[in-house]
Amino acid sequence: MTTTSQSGAAHPAAPSSDRAFLLGLYQRIVLIREFEERVKFLFLEGTMPGTIHQCQGQEATAVGVCAALQAGDYITSTFRGHGHALAKGLSVQELLDELYGATTGCCKGKGGSMHMGNMDKGMVPGIAIVAGGIPLAAGMALAFKLQKKPQVVACFFGDGAVAEGAFHEGVNMAAIWNLPVVLVCENNLYGASTHIGKVMKNPKISDRAASYGFRGETVDGNDVLAVLAAAQRAVEECRAGKGPVLLELLTYRRTGHSRRDACHYQPKDEREAWFARDPITRFAEVLLARPDVKQADLDAIKAKIEAEIQTAVVNAQQAPQPTLANLTEDVFA
Amino acid sequence: MKRQGIAEALRDGIAEEMTRDSSVFCIGEDIGVPGGWGGAFTVTLGLSDKFPGRIIDTPIAELGFTGMAVGAAMMGMRPIADMQYGDFLFLASDQLINNAAKMRYMSGGTIKVPMVMRAPIGATGRGSQHAQSMERYFTGVPGLKVVAVSTAYDAKGILKAAVRDDNPVMIFEHKLLYGSKGARAEPGAVDATSDIPEEDYVVPLDRAVVRRDGQHVTILGWLLMAHFAAQAAEQLAKEGIEAEVIDVRSLSPIDYDTIGASIRKTGRVIIVEEGPKTGGVSAEIAAGIMEHCGESLQAPVVRVASPDVPVPFSPILENAYRPDVARIVAAARNLTQS
Numbered sequence: 001m002t003t004t005s006q007s008g009a010a011h012p013a014a015p016s017s018d019r020a021f022l023l024g025l026y027q028r029i030v031l032i033r034e035f036e037e038r039v040k041f042l043f044l045e046g047t048m049p050g051t052i053h054q055c056q057g058q059e060a061t062a063v064g065v066c067a068a069l070q071a072g073d074y075i076t077s078t079f080r081g082h083g084h085a086l087a088k089g090l091s092v093q094e095l096l097d098e099l100y101g102a103t104t105g106c107c108k109g110k111g112g113s114m115h116m117g118n119m120d121k122g123m124v125p126g127i128a129i130v131a132g133g134i135p136l137a138a139g140m141a142l143a144f145k146l147q148k149k150p151q152v153v154a155c156f157f158g159d160g161a162v163a164e165g166a167f168h169e170g171v172n173m174a175a176i177w178n179l180p181v182v183l184v185c186e187n188n189l190y191g192a193s194t195h196i197g198k199v200m201k202n203p204k205i206s207d208r209a210a211s212y213g214f215r216g217e218t219v220d221g222n223d224v225l226a227v228l229a230a231a232q233r234a235v236e237e238c239r240a241g242k243g244p245v246l247l248e249l250l251t252y253r254r255t256g257h258s259r260r261d262a263c264h265y266q267p268k269d270e271r272e273a274w275f276a277r278d279p280i281t282r283f284a285e286v287l288l289a290r291p292d293v294k295q296a297d298l299d300a301i302k303a304k305i306e307a308e309i310q311t312a313v314v315n316a317q318q319a320p321q322p323t324l325a326n327l328t329e330d331v332f333a
Numbered sequence: 334m335k336r337q338g339i340a341e342a343l344r345d346g347i348a349e350e351m352t353r354d355s356s357v358f359c360i361g362e363d364i365g366v367p368g369g370w371g372g373a374f375t376v377t378l379g380l381s382d383k384f385p386g387r388i389i390d391t392p393i394a395e396l397g398f399t400g401m402a403v404g405a406a407m408m409g410m411r412p413i414a415d416m417q418y419g420d421f422l423f424l425a426s427d428q429l430i431n432n433a434a435k436m437r438y439m440s441g442g443t444i445k446v447p448m449v450m451r452a453p454i455g456a457t458g459r460g461s462q463h464a465q466s467m468e469r470y471f472t473g474v475p476g477l478k479v480v481a482v483s484t485a486y487d488a489k490g491i492l493k494a495a496v497r498d499d500n501p502v503m504i505f506e507h508k509l510l511y512g513s514k515g516a517r518a519e520p521g522a523v524d525a526t527s528d529i530p531e532e533d534y535v536v537p538l539d540r541a542v543v544r545r546d547g548q549h550v551t552i553l554g555w556l557l558m559a560h561f562a563a564q565a566a567e568q569l570a571k572e573g574i575e576a577e578v579i580d581v582r583s584l585s586p587i588d589y590d591t592i593g594a595s596i597r598k599t600g601r602v603i604i605v606e607e608g609p610k611t612g613g614v615s616a617e618i619a620a621g622i623m624e625h626c627g628e629s630l631q632a633p634v635v636r637v638a639s640p641d642v643p644v645p646f647s648p649i650l651e652n653a654y655r656p657d658v659a660r661i662v663a664a665a666r667n668l669t670q671s
């Protein structure tokens with residue numbers, strides 16, 4: 001694995017030694033995992049409609065990046081956006097309601113799993129067209145620059161997006177105009193069923209940045225503190241007018257690409273190697289090495305999350321469904 | 334004879350054409366990955382073992398691989414391009430519309446572009462960007478042939494005709510009609526299986542087909558709507574209304590001989606379209622009907638289509654978006670009473 005960043009070393013300005021802050025990060029990571037596992041169950045059980053793209057195994061990328069952002073900053077996301085949404089502060093309830101197509105969902109049931117978002121919380125609804133969010137995020141960053149606002153936008157996309165024309169066009173313009181966009185590539189080695197080795201001659205995605213004249217780095221995406229540190233550096237540079245920055249976060253999707261995909265294209269040894277690098281167990285080890293964190297603290301966090309999700313599921317299954325009048329609303333501003 | 338669904342029939346059709354003609358190859362995303370799905374709807378499942386090197390998996394690069402299909406076709410190959418979801422045709426449309434469709438004309442008739450683009454459409458619980466009825470954007474592009482397949486028999490015959498055609502042909506398929514199996518099975522799928530002959534056959538790219546005879550009203554549809562129209566006709570028959578159901582099938586060009594013959598008989602027509610009413614293919618068909626056989630109409634043309642909104646996610650809204658049997662039946666009742 002090519003990891004060029006200093007693993008685990010948080011940025012000096014980060015309150016990374018702060019117990020409450022660290023447990024907060026842990027809470028978010030576990031929340032995403034538990035949420036996704038519950039959604040998978042509900043989907044397979046047949047009570048949840050639609051399709052799903054999940055992020056088990058990739059929780060640290062979303063949490064690390066979003067923890068480096070401030071209120072007023074935005075993220076753009078993809079079809080695989082449940083984790084991004086929870087990391088950015090959307091509630092379990094508004095996401096579950098959306099997945100059930102309820103009017104109380106974050107997009108009133110009109111978006112669904114692939115289009116999770118809430119502008120009040122700084123998240124553009126997921127763009128399900130691969131790479132479609134990249135020029136969009138660059139455009140948001142252009143607005144911030146023109147408006148002389150200090151905001152940044154973190155743009156999440158996968159390794160697969162790098163092959164699209166939209167990547168090149170959006171990234172190049174972000175570069176020439178020094179736009180405040182953190183380009184966050186979650187490299188999970190696969191685009192759908194296709195391994196990156198089949199579709200890139202140079203699999204080191206962060207190298208792309210140099211060809212556009214800006215900085216890129218590859219980071220262990222399953223180490224939440226390494227992601228946080230890299231994201232903090234990137235955000236700071238962007239705010240200082242030295243954007244964009246490309247972060248390649250190496251991670252792995254533990255679950256299917258979508259729906260009932262059994263991942264037969266992922267070799268067993270590769271899966272096992274990555275499962276051994278799970279972001280939750282690794283971060284738990286870091287935390288438990290501290291004298292002030294006990295296993296019971298972590299267990300309590302998980303128990304609280306389970307209860308929260310349980311309540312939210314019950315609510316979501318009874319949440320108000322749209323009526324025909326809603327069909328033609330929201331087309332125009 | 335064997336009973337097959339659309340995905341299987343397309344798979345066999347592709348395999349037979351690849352065996353017959355070494356210039357045929359497939360190109361697209363996730364179509365030949367070992368352990369993968371054979372494309373999003375299993376159409377190319379197993380073909381990469383049979384035809385090593387000729388089922389080409391691409392990066393996620395629709396503009397790129399479509400342009401490469403055009404270029405390869407110009408150099409004598411016969412590519413079958415696979416668009417994972419029809420919605421991504423927007424990314425590929427420059428190559429399709431500006432290059433593939435115009436190359437013959439711009440070159441003064443010297444260049445051939447014998448390529449096929451296959452694309453699934455239809456609202457299926459995936460939300461706004463994996464749901465659109467894309468055929469409307471390509472019908473009426475001079476230089477493109479556009480067809481829509483609603484049965485396994487047609488799918489295989491049309492695929493073969495398209496591969497052998499010397500022009501760019503777009504084949505639209507519906508996610509609920511593939512009959513994809515296993516983990517790729519679609520909830521809400523509709524049976525589109527056919528008895529498939531053992532021998533080679535083609536289905537012409539420019540003919541509609543009458544699916545059911547009737548004298549009171551003509552109902553036109555394609556893809557899923559052809560099935561819903563047929564189901565509606567069965568219900569209507571119980572009420573004494575005999576609907577003639579035509580699967581339009583060829584969207585560019587449109588077969589006004591078949592459509593006109595029916596309307597001259599029934600004097601009434603309903604066009605059913607999945608997709609927003611405004612600017613849809615049904616608008617073109619309605620105008621064409623006025624020109625070809627408008628004098629035979631005893632009542633104005635009726636369209637049953639989706640409202641002018643993006644495809645919503647929520648199942649309740651999506652079901653309201655997609656025209657259904659009940660709406661077709663109601664429209665036919667109204668029209669035959671007028």
Ligand SMILES: Cc1ncc(C[n+]2csc(CCOP(=O)(O)OP(=O)(O)O)c2C)c(N)n1
Pocket residue numbers: 079080128129130131157158159160161188190191192257362393395417421424
């Ligand atoms: C333009 C476009 N092409 C193809 C797809 C179908 N598709 C959805 S996700 C996906 C793979 C994306 O891979 P990657 O960008 O690495 O993201 P990941 O799924 O690994 O999160 C593909 C091919 C799409 N949604 N949009």
Ligand SMILES: [Mg+2]
Pocket residue numbers: 158159160186187188189190191192
């Ligand atoms: Mg990926």
